[in-house]
Amino acid sequence: MFPYDGNGFTHLSFISPFLLCSGSFLCVCVCVCVCVTVNKHKPWIETTYRGLITENTDVVLLDPPLVALDKDAPVPYAGKKKVSFTSICAFRVHGPSAPFEAVVLNRTSGEGLLRARGPIDCERQREYTFNIQAYDCGAEAGGAGVKRSHKAVVHVQVGDVNEFSPVFTSSEYAGSVREGRVYDSILQVQAADQDCSPQYSQICNYQITTENTPFAIDRNGNIRNTESLSFDAQPHYEISVTAFDCGQKRAACSATVHIHVKPVCKPGWQGWNKRVDYEPGMGSKQLFPKMHLETCEGAVSSVRVTVELQTGHNGKGCDRQSYSEKSLQKLCGKL
Numbered sequence: 001m002f003p004y005d006g007n008g009f010t011h012l013s014f015i016s017p018f019l020l021c022s023g024s025f026l027c028v029c030v031c032v033c034v035c036v037t038v039n040k041h042k043p044w045i046e047t048t049y050r051g052l053i054t055e056n057t058d059v060v061l062l063d064p065p066l067v068a069l070d071k072d073a074p075v076p077y078a079g080k081k082k083v084s085f086t087s088i089c090a091f092r093v094h095g096p097s098a099p100f101e102a103v104v105l106n107r108t109s110g111e112g113l114l115r116a117r118g119p120i121d122c123e124r125q126r127e128y129t130f131n132i133q134a135y136d137c138g139a140e141a142g143g144a145g146v147k148r149s150h151k152a153v154v155h156v157q158v159g160d161v162n163e164f165s166p167v168f169t170s171s172e173y174a175g176s177v178r179e180g181r182v183y184d185s186i187l188q189v190q191a192a193d194q195d196c197s198p199q200y201s202q203i204c205n206y207q208i209t210t211e212n213t214p215f216a217i218d219r220n221g222n223i224r225n226t227e228s229l230s231f232d233a234q235p236h237y238e239i240s241v242t243a244f245d246c247g248q249k250r251a252a253c254s255a256t257v258h259i260h261v262k263p264v265c266k267p268g269w270q271g272w273n274k275r276v277d278y279e280p281g282m283g284s285k286q287l288f289p290k291m292h293l294e295t296c297e298g299a300v301s302s303v304r305v306t307v308e309l310q311t312g313h314n315g316k317g318c319d320r321q322s323y324s325e326k327s328l329q330k331l332c333g334k335l
């Protein structure tokens, strides 16, 4: 990923050759060669990482994988491995609210692991952005001269688990139909789901669980009748419906739907009888005490009423017509 120049690893410091001369003019030339490790380079990491963590777990899968490189780090060189203090010792996560930490898995290779410090709940927070930085181990065993990388940006998305099941906005719904009519939608039921992802929070399907009903429900919760209904046959239906989220999780509680069948409305006078019995001596009697005009919610411009009375027996006229006018009126309660 970056060119290794082979120079950054060690410096050969030549401590000046000096002569040890004995009295016998035997000269020994000593050349001391000391290898000094120098921490010259900062560790290197990518500038951006994308991460994915499934809620309620703690390991973040990173793309690209978290690896810090250090030119000072030991690499195979000229056929053998050099030993150095400068490898990757730590990763730090910067961001006060980021509930993550990064650990070094292998100091030599610089591989790291990002993990959650506490429970990750998708319903509370769906993504996190923070910085991460790599630290090398410094030039000396004590850790002096530690160099750190630039800060890389990490975006972590929280993967959803289908923890919640759909819940209906109401446990009971009611609607009504006119008899003899087929509706596209009598009423709509609705369920919601608290999961954080579209897949697990959206309602994909509704179902009527009561068997053999003349109703159907669509995926939006609209209930329609599949045939025309008769008030006299059954004036009221009670059906159960359930809902499924797009992860196929079913509602724990069904909703109850009441559908009332209304009789067809016929405009006209209602609440009266054609036949009125009247016994002589009863006094005055109201003919239609409970009569009302059903307009079927239509507007009425004027009302004209004509009442025609006929006697119920065969033959013409009143059977008391032979009575005098005065006694007729008395018999009919007029006096």
Ligand SMILES: *[C@@H]1O[C@H](CO)[C@@H](O)[C@H](O)[C@H]1NC(C)=O
Binding pocket: 106, 107, 108, 109
């Ligand atoms: C650490 O990484 C180095 C270099 O990739 C590898 O040779 C070594 O086996 C790794 N150590 C462990 C414990 O995996």
